[in-house]
Structures are given as structure tokens and as C-alpha cells.
Amino acid sequence: QGSERSPRLWQLKKRPLGRATVGPGRTRKLRSGNKTSNISHYFYELTLLALYL
Structure with a gap:
């Protein structure tokens, strides 16, 4: 689970959550x-x- 979540979290930290996704x-x-x-x-x-x- 850790190996799967870490790259996704790393990509998210690059960009602001609300503006990028919504x-x-x-x-x-x-x-x-x-x-x-x-x-x-x-x-x-x-x-x-x-x-x-």
C-alpha cells in the first residue's frame, strides 16, 4: 500500500489540491x-x- 500511495501523494504535493483537481x-x-x-x-x-x- 505504501508503494502505491507514495507516488500519488508526491504528484499531489506538486500542485494545490482545489485548483488543480476541481x-x-x-x-x-x-x-x-x-x-x-x-x-x-x-x-x-x-x-x-x-x-x-
């Missing part, structure tokens, strides 16, 4: 209009928030 990501998903990508992106944000808590 800002550009959501606009791209809204433009594409794919519900599956929206849902996957939503759960992806939840996992990122869970890692920070």
Missing part, C-alpha cells in the same frame, strides 16, 4: 459530457481528499 478537470469533463468520466473524476477527487484527511 478547476481544469471539471471544465474538461463538462465539455466532453461523458457521464462515466464525470463519475470517475468525482470518485478520484474523493480519494484525493481522503488521502489528505
